[in-house]
Amino acid sequence: MGILFLLVPLICLFILNLPRRGAAAKLAPWVLGVVAVLQMVFAATSHLACWEPFIGFFTLPVPVALVVDPITAVLLFTIALVVAVVTVVGIQGDARDKVITSSLVLTVMAGMNGVVMVRDLFTLYIFLEITALSCFVLIATRKELRSLSAAFRYFILSGLASLAMVLASALVFMQVGSLDFALVAAAINGQDPATMTGLILFVVAFCIKAGAVPFHGWLPEAYSSSSSAISVLLAGATTKVAGVYAIIRLSSEVFAGIPGPAQAFMALGALSIIVGAFAAMGQKEMKRMLAFSSISQLGYIVLAAGLAGAAADVTVSLGGLQTSIAMLAIIGAVVHFVNHALFKSLLFVNAAAVEEQCGTTQLDQLGGLTDRMPVTGWTSVIGFLSTAGLPPFSGFWSKLLIVIALVLANQWVYAVIAILMSLVTLGYFLILQRKVFFGELRKGFEELKEARGALVGTSLILAGLTTALGLLFPFVLLLLQGFGLV
Amino acid sequence: MSGLILLAILAPVVGAFILPPVGKLSRRLRDLLALALVLVAFICSASLLPSALAGEPAYLQVVLPLGMSFGFLADGLAIFMAMISSFIGGIIVLYSISYLDNSEHTHEYYLMVTLFLGAMMGLVYSTNILFIYIFWEISAISCWRLIGFYREPDNILRADKAFLTTVFGAFVMLIGFLLIYSQTGTFDLMEMQGVSISNATVLLILVGIFSKSATLPLHTWLPDAGVAPAPVTSLLHAAVLVKIGVYAYARLFLFGFAIPEVWSTVVPVIAAISALVAAGAAMRANDLKRIIAYSTVSQIGFIFLGLATGNPLSAAGGLLYILMHGLAKGGLFLCAGIVEHNAHTKDIRELGGLIKTMPITAVSFLVCGLSVMGLPPLGGFFSKFMVISGSVTAEHPWIAAVFIVGTLMTIIYLMRAFCAVFLGTPKLGIVVREGSKTMVASVLGLAALSLVAGLLIFYPSLFVQEIVAQIGWLGL
Secondary structure (H helix, E strand, O other), X not given: OHHHHHHHHHHHHHHHOOOOHHHHHHHHXXXXXXXXXXXXXXXXXXXXXXXXXXXXXXXXXXXXXXXXOHHXXXXXXXXXXXXXXXXHHOOOOOHHHHHHHHHHHHHHHHHHHHHHHEOEHHHHHHHHHHHHHHHHHHHHOOOOHHHHXXXXXXXXXXXXXXXXXXXXXXXXXXXXXXXXXXXXXXXXXXXXXXXXXXXXXXXXXXXXXXXXXXXXXXXXXXXXXXXXXXXXXXXXXXXXXXXHHHHHXXXXXXXXXXXXXHHHHHHHHHHHXXXXXXXXXXXXXXXXXXXXXHHHHHHHHHHHHHHHHHOOOOEEEEOOEEEEHHHHHHHHHHHHHHHHHHHHHHHHHHHHHHHHHHOOOEHHHOOOHHHOOHHHHHHHHHHHHHHOOOOOOHHHHHHHHHHHHHHHOOOHHHHHHHHHHHHHHHHHHHHHHHHHHOOOOOOOOOOOOOOOHHXXXXXXXXXXXXXXXXXXHHHHHHHHHHOOOO | OHHHHHHHHHHHHHHHOOHHHHHHHOHHHHHHHHHHHHHHHHHHHHHOHHHHHOOOOEEEEEOOOOXXXXXXXXOHHHHHHHHHHHHHHHHHHHHHHHHOOOOOOHHHHHHHHHHHXXXXXXXXXXXXXXXXXXXXXXXXXXXXHHHOOOOOHHHHHHHHHHHHHHHHHHHHHHHHHHHHHHHHOOOEHHHOOOOEOOHHHHHHHHHHHHHHOOXXXXXXXXXXXXXXXXXXXXXXXXXXXXXHHHHHHHHHHHOOOEOOOOHHHHHHHHHXXXXXXXXXXXXXXXXXXXXXXXXXXXXXXXXXXXHHXXXXXXXXXXXXXXXXXXXXXXXXXXXXXXXXXXXXXXXXXXXXXXOOOOHHHHHHHHHHHHHHHOOOOOHHHXXXXXXXXXXXXXXXXXXXXXXXXXXXXXXXXXXXXXXHHHOOXXXXXXXXXXXXXXXXXXXXXXXXXXXXXXXXXXXXXXXXXXXXXXXXXXXX
């Protein structure tokens, strides 16, 4: 049924561009909403047997394997959720902008769905390019110099990543004769120079795509200069799927057991956590701070992905049950991925609300907004506590799983970094709270109103999801146990 | 029975979030509901007492994978802490009603206070170190909002400082917990009774405990947190928050793990330094709330001494100290709150002669102060006596001597504060009136309890001896 996740956005893209522009612009949010909801339903039910009779019907004569396993299903759901948030936040601009942007969002969605479903390196490359190309344009649609330069910077770096990836694929293909994940995994051992070079190039390519330190130069500008809806899309889903998800998949499946890439991902992940957190502390603008926070948080996922590769075959006995460290790390990474989509989307929605109501997101020009914008203020508290990994919010559990996996693998240095850097996360978010929300109302904001209903509603839903997932996580654990995963 | 534990935890935790909407309807109803929620926790805890004393504590367990199985156990220690916290919490809520009458953000205030007490209930009943950690952090979150209650830039900075310090401690403690986890594969304390843990682990956990209990060198957030409303400072300092660390010490190191022998000397030494330094700071401070806050840091040292020496007498004294100090210090802070509320200053150099216009507050302050100083026949005397005589028995005479010096310093700085504020000639131009009825009743109640607890010392001491007797594996 994997093909459905490509066809639905593409068909809708087609439908959206049929009517006249004025009508299409009115139709656009509905189309996006329907696609998002459909995808959520499909993803949530993808493991059920009711789809089996249709599988033959959906299979197209394309020699590409599209697999929907549990991780993929979770990611497809998350992607749809973020697109739903984008829809509600609303795409700004005139009719032409709306249609173009909505079309691009659908393309990005199809691209991301492809990325999470494919099982060979070349198709992965194609879908990554689809996603990236649409993203350049999405960033640039704001038509400000800042957005254009951000898009251009992303374009150049992403181009380098593509180049590295094609080269790497070629090198691996030379050695293995196939680019299928399973075949590559079985054949490579990272001994000969050509494969080694290929692996290094892959690491570089995906770290650029993910925005991991030291390849993060494009990310803060891209996030902070694009319009609100687009920054939610980029921060919540796109760059995570394009880079981070690919790292999870490759590190745990394709390069598993090869020390080089795994160690590199762990080191770069830890570096991202540290650099991102400290850089965020120095920011003067809300969206830039959130962007650096993203770098820091994706570091956790990359670190866990690296661990999944490094500890591929290690199991430990917990309470009489054999637990695979790699599996624990992957679960931690995927759950943190979902959590990040929730809390970072939430914080970007908060930023959008502040930007719309106050006309600025400069920290120095704001203050005490919770008094006038209670929902935005309080949901931002939930968002940042979850980001900092404080219980009882969902971010706590994913970080805990990652840290437990690190501890069981005896990676104490990384575990301590992961825990203590949460303190820095808390530190910069406290600065944000102090300057924007918590405190005395700044003069001139006496007449300030709460943001429009769509933003308030979205932030309430996202905050509710973050809290609920945190409170109900014991049930998630039981569910995972039921699947035999932990 | 185990349902009562859940009710004791969930009533304040869940109920806290009902308070703001209720407050939109009627502020008075909200205040009473908050009081009722805290009292529910108290009553549930009290009704769990008989079975705990009979040696059949209520227990409830939820089995989870990855060694995260958690449970709630209502043994003597847990009920003792829960009853003290919820009782003093109730008095504080009562006092808040008129104290905060004219303030903004009161919905948030009641939410956070009730949530805090609920987190405290969860913390004391949890038998899983991970869940202890979770409730620990929830309490830190509500304290952050409470310290910053008045929203002035300085308040927010200090709230952030308290938040960061305690969360730093908690993270370090979490690393310690993970070390234990990597050794045992579980977070469940019930499965870890008597497991030996290394010095490094003890040290990491102690960082968490000391940061929460404001013990040197992680104590500086506590005097700074005095910018919060008076009920909050007394809640934070006296009754509950700083006792979380003490409780965790008792739960983990007396009732849980076996720790190396050396800590029965190291912890008292740290406690002694903390007690002396903080007492010295209290003698030099001029802000009434800071004096009492430093006094708290100092007195916490006595509690750690009692719990750490590994002697049944001093351990019982340490537990008794939690009760006596909670009552007396809560009373002192609430008295200071009345003074600050009506005189609009807390600088003792500007105050004086208040006994003439606010006699009840002055007498309550004196009684609570005498209890903290440890003079008979007040409750504080017995706990202090047991702690110090226990540490002499445990062959720490020098440390005991240092603590006696600490006691003398306590007498000096508390008498200094009392004389400066209540005796002498009035220096303020205005007539400082007595507080409202509920406020005065609260402080008078705490002072009376400090006295009664001393006169009827038989009952609480029986209780703590019963608790200490449950530490079976120490061979006591």
